[in-house]
Amino acid sequence: MSGSRGELPPLVDYLVVPAVNLTLAFLVSGLVVLAIGENPLAAVRIMLSGALGYAEGVGYTLYYTTNFIFTGLAVAVAFHAGLFNIGAEGQATMAGLGVAVVCLAFDGAPWWLVLPFAVAAAALFGAGWAFVPGWAQARRGSHIVITTIMFNFIAATVMVYLLVNVLGKPGAMNPETRTFAEATRLPPIRDMLLPLGFDVGTSPLNPSFFLACLAALLVWLLIWHSRLGYEMRVFGFNPTAAVYAGIDPARVVMIAMMISGALAGLLAVNEVMGVQNRLLLEFVGGAGFVGIAVALMGRAHPLGIVLAAFLFGVLYQGGAELSFERPKISRDMVVVIQGLVILFAGALEHLARPPLVRLFRRTRLAAEA
Amino acid sequence: MPIAPIPDAQVPALPPAIELVGIDKRFGGVHANRDIHLTVDKGSIHGIVGENGAGKSTLMSILYGFYQADHGRILVDGREVRIRSSADAIGLGIGMVHQQFMLVETFTVLENVILGAEGAPRLAAAESRARGLIERLARDYGLTVDPDRIVGELSVGEQQRVEILKALFRGAETLILDEPTAVLTPAEADHLFRILRRLQAEGKTVVIITHKLREIMAVTDTVSVMRRGEVVATWPTAATTVERIAEAMVGRRVLLHVPKASSVPGRTLLAVEGLDVRDGRGARLVEGVTFDVRAGEIVGIAGVAGNGQSELLETIAGIRRPSAGSIRLGAEAIGGLDPAAIRALGLAHVPEDRHRMGLVLALEAWENVMLGYQDDPAYQAGVLIDGRAVRAAATDRFRGYDVRPPDIRLRTGLFSGGNQQKIVIGREMERDPDVLLVGQPTRGVDIGAIEFIHRRLIALRDRGKAILLVSAELDEIRSLADRVLCMCGGRIVGECRPETPEADIGLMMAGVAA
Known part of the structure; x- marks a missing residue:
């Protein structure tokens, strides 16, 4: 995919097409905002300044971005192997269990000591939860879309059971574990930068953001520069050719799903160890599903995913500010806008392509003549 | 034949069924059709030949309303028309049978x-x-x-x-057939030709697009040759020869039969004994097949498609599992091993269907050069793939096999069929395998490339390698193979010399003379 030449120059393919899709999404969103009697331009201004206008806002935006990078990468890795992993939500949920168990077991130990174990546990639990649907598809032919959706529900109910009956704080009304000790929590970026003389404002942004960037780099190496990634892509594009090439399809399906699940699981490091500091219900908050839109919009390329994740971070943080500033635009309205972006950038991804391809042919013809 | 071919010089009594005047079409930088003038007489069978990418399909797509010409006029029955969609074409009595x-x-x-x-x-x-x-x-x-x-x-x-x-149900008076015999057995093709002649006798006009010269000679009245977007020649078929047409297509003299010395078979490199293959439901696809291929010989398997040849190749390559029998590669028993293990023992495989199996069209061309050889230590750099080494190998293959355009980063699907096949053949032959399995080496490949591929196969044989060839083209088997095995219903029903008359081999393929 990288650098491959098709009908459009790569620059147009990767930048102009998404930009056009976004513009369309915002135009329609503007009409919706107009319909409820608000000024769309003012709404855009509030969203942008809320998400990017001050240090604290930027921190929140990047905190959301971190989650979306993990789930976007998770969906993309499976995608390259021709698998549609809808289960990032459930895989991240189960990974939360892994992170919480590690943090509670090492409670009080310094975070930098606990972090490697928490990351390993998150990846392991996420991978384990994705392995079962992967195995079922590879060996029994059950379709991964169906099984991963079902596994989201199973993960959610398992979590309820565990938090109510097993892990829950005794005597508490809320189904959640006790809070981790201060030292074990991932410190906010602000606390890390203050001694250096920078004050970036209070936000949940923590070192797992760098983990997300590292994961993006590793996924890039995996997909385009490793043998396993090559085998995944061959299988994803042409399973018959994969068999011809001596690639074991069952192995590729299971490994791709486990890597995908592990990436989704890393979200729990950010949320459980970095922000909530305890295990609670529904801490994933739909990021697993946003990951699908992020992966589609980012064309399953790590760089695109980081950019798309940032865009959705802006939408989440800016949207929160917007519903706060303009009570008429409720939280649900913001969800509508996000939905429109997903619709245009994901589902209607090819809406703007044919006219662009035609336009390009014509300009090239004109340039030649 | 009811209607005699009308020589170009004469003025036909009826207006031509179709007349194309100065058709010109570009796709971006590609000049697909260049100032095309073509007259298809009413009630004739008109062949259009040319290599892949010569512009035949573009021209017919313009006539059928899929594309609009940049310049030029189209006349149907002497009247100028505009064809903006296939519905327009159908309305004008033009029908198309796609490949x-x-x-x-x-x-x-x-x-x-x-x-x-x-x-x-x-x-x-x-x-x-x-x-x-x-x-x-x-x-x-x-x-x-x-x-x-x-x-x-x-x-x-x-x-x-x-x-x-x-x-015909839609009232077609002119029928366009795009590569109509590409998927037909020789008998089916003959049946088709009989149908076309009957249609012609009824006054219908037929246009056949093809790159097979045999059928041009067999069925057409007039032949037009296209090369690089231009019509370079139009002749009454009876007044020309296969050699002349081939030369016009390629732009140089081509050898339709590559000369080869008689084979000097050495030791047995591939031995198959009592091989049975069943499908998932237990039906026998290959039954009790026994043969061997020795060093320095090409063994051809003739048979109507679907008689177990594909399954035989796939089983030897490890893609299918045999249900009984043995396969030996040199001294090693390979029956039941996986494709990677078999490849490592010195067997290479050019699969019958390059799109389905031999290539991943969505990948860049250089990435396909390591397909099947992704485990090769020469392509590894630590835990990663040594892209530079693979690309160097790809550049080398592209040069050695004259792949055009010589751009290894181009997406594989954008190469023409012949060049895709050269990528596959180059990949498999350059490993210098002891045994090469080749399925349909020249299906959908231009004449110029066919000669090239045949030369390479013979050169490999002359280096003392064993080649097992499966082809639907009896001509190809007869000109390449040193021995011919006939397959029918999953069994080998006979063995003969390649000089055996085509009709006799055909009977054997049908299982008659077994």
């Missing part, structure tokens, strides 16, 4: 024939009209097919007849 059939496989023949031409919300009227037509055409033209059968259950030849019926 890839446009049929709904789960529908019956009747439903497919009326599809899109039902005429009214109630189907009964169109159905009875179509039923009458199918019966009449079956009687008149030998277009026999059962109107109530499900299309997916028909043979390829029958499906093609359904396509022709569809066009």
Whole structure:
């Protein structure tokens, strides 16, 4: 995919097409905002300044971005192997269990000591939860879309059971574990930068953001520069050719799903160890599903995913500010806008392509003549 | 033949069925059609030949309304027309039979024939009209097919007849067939030619697009040769020869039969004994097959497609598992090993279908150069793939096998069929395998490239390697193989010399002389 030449120059393919899709999404969103009697331009201004206008806002935006990078990468890795992993939500949920168990077991130990174990546990639990649907598809032919959706529900109910009956704080009304000790929590970026003389404002942004960037780099190496990634892509594009090439399809399906699940699981490091500091219900908050839109919009390329994740971070943080500033635009309205972006950038991804391809042919013809 | 070919110099009595005047079409930087002038006489069978990418399909797509020409005029029956869609073309009595059939496989023949031409919300009227037509055409033209059968259950030849019926049901006076025999057995092709002659006798006009010269000679009245977007020659078929047409197509003299010395077989490199292969339901695909291939010889397997040749190749390559019997590669028993292990022992495999199996079209060309050899230590750099090494190998293969354009970063699907095949053949032959399995080495490949591929196969044989060749082209088997095995119904029904007359081999392929 990288650098491959098709009908459009790569620059147009990767930048102009998404930009056009976004513009369309915002135009329609503007009409919706107009319909409820608000000024769309003012709404855009509030969203942008809320998400990017001050240090604290930027921190929140990047905190959301971190989650979306993990789930976007998770969906993309499976995608390259021709698998549609809808289960990032459930895989991240189960990974939360892994992170919480590690943090509670090492409670009080310094975070930098606990972090490697928490990351390993998150990846392991996420991978384990994705392995079962992967195995079922590879060996029994059950379709991964169906099984991963079902596994989201199973993960959610398992979590309820565990938090109510097993892990829950005794005597508490809320189904959640006790809070981790201060030292074990991932410190906010602000606390890390203050001694250096920078004050970036209070936000949940923590070192797992760098983990997300590292994961993006590793996924890039995996997909385009490793043998396993090559085998995944061959299988994803042409399973018959994969068999011809001596690639074991069952192995590729299971490994791709486990890597995908592990990436989704890393979200729990950010949320459980970095922000909530305890295990609670529904801490994933739909990021697993946003990951699908992020992966589609980012064309399953790590760089695109980081950019798309940032865009959705802006939408989440800016949207929160917007519903706060303009009570008429409720939280649900913001969800509508996000939905429109997903619709245009994901589902209607090819809406703007044919006219662009035609336009390009014509300009090239004109340039030649 | 009822209607004699009309020489170009004479003025035909009727206006031509189709006349193209100065058609010009560009796609971006590609000049697909250059100032094309073409006259198709009414009631003639007109062949258009040219290599892949010569612009034949573009020209016919313009005539059928898929594309609009940048310049030029189209005249149908002497009247200038504008064809903006396939509906316009159908309205003008132009019907097209595509290479890839446009049929709904789960529908019956009747439903497919009326599809899109039902005429009214109630189907009964169109159905009875179509039923009458199918019966009449079956009687008149030998277009026999059962109107109530499900299309997916028909043979390829029958499906093609359904396509022709569809066009005739829509009132086609001029029928365009795109590579009509690419998927047909020789007998089916002959049947098709008989149908076309009957249509011609009824006054229909037929245009055949092909790159097979044999069928041009067999069935057409007039032949036009295209090269690089231009019509370079138009001749009455009777007044030209295969060699002249081939030369016009390629732009230089080509050898249709590559000369080779007689083989000097050495020790046995591939030995197959009592091989049985069954499908998932237990049906026998290959039954008790025993043969061997020795160093320095090419063994050809002749047979009508679907008689177990594909499964035989796939089983030897490790893609399918044998249910009984043994396969030995040199001294090693390889039956039941996986493709990677078999490849590592010195067997290479050019699969029959490069799109389905031999290549990943969505990948860049250089990435396909390591397909199947991704484990090769020469391509590794630590835990990662050594992209530079693979690209160097790819550049080398591209040069050695004259792949055009010589751009290893181009997406594989953008190469022409012949060049894709050169990528596959280059990849497999450059490993210097002891045994090479080759399926349909020149399917959909230009004449110029066929000569090239044949030379390479013979050169490999002369280096003392063993080659097992499966081809649907009897000509190809006869000109390459040193021994010919005939397969029918999953069994080897006979062995003969390549000099054996075609008719005798054909009988053996049908299982008659077994």
